[in-house]
Amino acid sequence: MARPQQQNLFADDELPENLAAWEVAAQNDRLLAEVVFNRPLTTVYHYVVPDALRELIGPGKRIEAPFGRGNKLTTGFCVGLSTEVPAGRALKSLTAVLDREPLADAKLLELTRWIADRYLCGWGQVLESVIPAGVKSRAGTRDLTFFELAADFERRLGKTRLPAKQQAVVAALQSAGRPLRADELSEAAECGISPIHTLRDKGLVVSRRDRMLVASAELPPPEPHREIVLNSDQHRAVRDILSVLQSGQHKTLLLHGVTGSGKTEVYIRAIEEIVGYGRQAIVLVPEISLTPQTIRRFRSRFSSVAVLHSHLTDSERHAHWQEIVSGNVQVVVGARSAIFAPTPHLGLIVIDEEHETSFKQDTTPRYHAREVARRRAAQERIPLLLGSATPTLESWLRVLRKEDSLISMPKRVERLPLPPVIVVDTRNDPQVRQGTAIGRALFTAMNSALKEKGQVILFLNVRGFAPVLWCRACGEGVRCPHCDISLTWHKQRGVALCHSCDFEVSPPPTHCPKCGHGGLTHLGLGTERLEHEVRQRFPEATCLRMDSDTMKQRGSHQTALDAFRAGEVQILLGTQMIAKGLDFPNVTLVGVIDADTQLHQPDLRAAERTFQLIAQVAGRTGRSARGGRVFVQSASPEQPAIQFASRHDYLGFASAELEHRKVLQVPPFSHLVRVIFRGPVELDVEADAQLTADKIRAAVKEQSLAVRVLGPAPCLVTRLKTLFRYHLQMTSVSLEALRAAWLAIAAEVPTRKDVEIVVDVDPMNLR
Known part of the structure; x- marks a missing residue:
């Protein structure tokens, strides 16, 4: 049977000239959410907001939406709302809004977008990173039931007389003037939960469940405040x-x-x-x-x-x-x-x-x-x-x-004067040449300080007992099988440990893995070996080691410092966690065991970091009328960074180092972008790095950008955590030129599944 022809409700002259205008108007009535995902993408996606979610959606809230060809439900951030439909796109719809309140306000959204642009990463990646996991998961909250009087309480009650306990519940709610949790209401009415539930069953009291934060933000107590007179x-x-x-x-x-x-x-x-x-x-x-x-100091004020x-x-x-x-x-x-x-x-x-x-x-x-x-x-x-x-x-x-x-x-x-700094040339120190960590001059100074009831800080920025296990026969060090890094011997734990991937061998090898020769030699100094030597040479003094091996338990850092401040510990030794920010008036001697640890690293900031470490650790002494001294042991005492630090001459160091950097046109006179490629197959990693470098050079030439491209080349640590690593560097006076060079080819970067690409703008670590 033929379907009857639908009757047209409008005369021909009543129809709009362009039916498409109606379609556009209908589309414009749709609310669209602008969404970013935790992906290395610069795209802001548009999704239709279903009517059921219109009252819930808002910028700064997380949403759930189908993403990609497989329409996998994925969490993203709403960063804006609009009604303009992008041309030529079939839009998907949101499936859920995950937050009641925005996790990011307009200013944080603006700031995170700037970070994404400045550091060449996805806006969604930034938002995912900067909002703490505990905030996203609402950690420390639980569902609580709240009770309040029904809106029509008086009508429902009528002339009914309530038992005493139920009257007490009603009185408590009337007195509070706000909804009360079950435990609050029971306490206020001095009754159990049964009268409350009975009132609810009668319709006189209504309940609702809400998710509330019950965790507390406990802090250490404030220290006693003392009035400080400014100089x-x-x-x-x-x-x-x-x-x-x-x-x-x-x-x-x-x-x-x-x-x-x-x-x-x-x-x-x-x-x-x-x-x-x-x-x-x-x-x-x-x-x-x-x-x-x-924290105590700020809480006291x-x-x-x-x-x-x-x-x-x-x-x-x-x-x-x-x-x-x-x-x-x-x-x-x-x-x-x-x-x-x-x-x-x-x-x-x-x-x-x-x-x-x-x-x-x-x-x-x-x-x-x-x-x-x-x-x-x-x-x-x-x-x-x-x-x-x-x-x-x-x-x-x-x-x-x-x-x-x-x-x-x-x-x-x-x-108070800055402490004198004595630089000790360990090449001429017989005790250091024999393998001890503490040279003759420092040993004598430590004895004097301890006899005068002063305290001593020893700084060595290497943990473990010995950083290298070395074979005399073939001249090779024992390396981590997953990284191009030597294993460090930790004597106390009885393991050879990789400080990059935490691979460990227990017990440590006794024969060379390469040539099979026995009798491996332990080379170098670590804080564990320094502690062992201090306990042997200063048996009467109490010694404490602070590094990431000994300070693992929560609160252990403060317990150690409290013991040192109280005078229970005479010698404190450790890595950079003791080098700065500590104020102990009774410290009369600081010893830097090996000032060359950072100096000879293949890093443009090696001299700067050496100067900073020596200057900062030297500042731990001389903070009272007792005064103090600093001994810096070095096999390169003539190096400018060490000499400037020994004179507390920051201005001289900065002037000389800036002049050196200016000649080389390296930071801070230029910006640097480092692109790292890593994957399990070295040839694939090298090929992707080379292809990317070629594309960048072509883009730089085409756009006449003042950008210099270096590499690709193997990273200083070529294999790390089982992955091979290559990198290339782009350098320019203009950060915008570097961004333009990268964005010109970002969409064409090789996307081999098992090769990951990392972009680091103005890197601090070049290894």
Whole structure:
């Protein structure tokens, strides 16, 4: 049977001239979500928001949507909403909105987009990284039942008389004036749960379930506050900072103060000023300096302090995050990632020890917290304060170019002198030549310090007993089978360990894996061997070792420092975790066991890092009227970095090193992008690296970009964690030129399934 012809409800002259206009209008009525995913993609995708999700969707919330050809349900971030339908695209629809409240506000969305552009990674990758896992999972929360009186309570109750306990429940709810949890209501009404449930069954009380944060953000107690009188340098520094704060303008200030000059007190005085305006501060410190001592000091001066660092549990981090969002926190103290703290009233950002390499993230997104802080401060129109005794050459060059302002604090508090530094040439030291870690001069100085009831710090930036197991027969070291790295002997654990992939051999090999010859030799010094020697040569002194092998338990770092501060330990030795930020007035001697550890690394920053380490560890002594001395053992005592450090001459070192870098046109006089290729088959890795380098060179030539391309070549550590690694480098004075060169070929980069590509902008590590 033929279907009847549908009657047209409009006369021909009533129809619009262009039916397509109606279709466009219908499309424009659709709400579209702009979405990014945790992928190395620059694309912002558009999805239709179903009617059921319109009231829930919003920028900064996570969504679930079909992604890719297989339409796999994938979590992404909504970064915007629109009604304009992209031309020529069939749009998919969202399937869920995962968050009640946005995880990122408009400012954080803007900042993360800038990071994605600046560091050549995906916007979704940045958002996934900067919002803590505990916040995304709402760690420390649980479902709680809340009770309140029904809206029509009076009508339902009528003339009914309630039993005493039910009357008590009603009275408690009326008195509270808000919904109460079951435990709160039971306590207020002094009854069990049964009367509450009975009232609910009668319709007089209604209940609802809500997910609430129950974790607490516990912090160490504040240390006793003592009034500190500022010296003239500190007064001038505070005055200069406050003048910028009061101007309401963005400016970056470099506070260059010698070790012990009282920089932290300057930070606190500046923060007290902005807290007085009802605003908040973020203080970034290196992870190893983020001790309970630091937190106690801030808590003694501010009533509400939040902490963000890697040792927090997910629920603790979530609790701190929510406190910060509420606006009730005055100061956020944390490591690198605290720069993303969701402060609604930010007034100042401080980065202490700004020279620390830990402010650069070594996984995607590979941002530098200093540059992100600079951007966020400009976005908020607030000051950024950088502090260090040994600023990075990047920061110092900005001061010389008048891009940032310098605040100088050249003297220690109470006018205490900087300690004399004695450089010991270990090539002429008979004890060191015989294999001991502590040379004759340092041994004598340690004896004197201990006899005078002083304390000693020994610094060696190598852990383990011996960093090399060496075969006398074939001259080869015992290497990790997964990495091009020598195994380190850890005598106490009885293992030969790879410090890159944690591969271990237990017990350690006794014969060379290559030639089979027996009797392997232990070469080099580590902190474990140093500890063994100290205990043998100073049996009357209590010794404590601090490195990542001994400080694994939570709180062990602070327990060790408390014991040293209390005088229970006479000799403290360890790696860089003891080299900075510690203030112990009774330390009268510091020994640097091997100042050449970093100096001869194939790294353009080797001299800078050597100078910084010596200067920072030297600053641990001479912090009281007792004074102090520093002994630096080196087989290269004539090296400029060591000589400048021995004279506490940062200005001389910076001038000489900048001149050297300028001739070579390397950072900070240029920007660098390092592209790393890694995979299980070396030939595939090399081929992809070569093809990419060829494409970049062609793009540079075609666009006439002032970019120099180096490589590809094997990385210094060619095999790491079973993967072969090649890299190429692009260098230019212009960061925009480097971005243009990469983006021109990014879509054409080889996508071999088992070869991973990593892009690192302004890398700190070139190994």
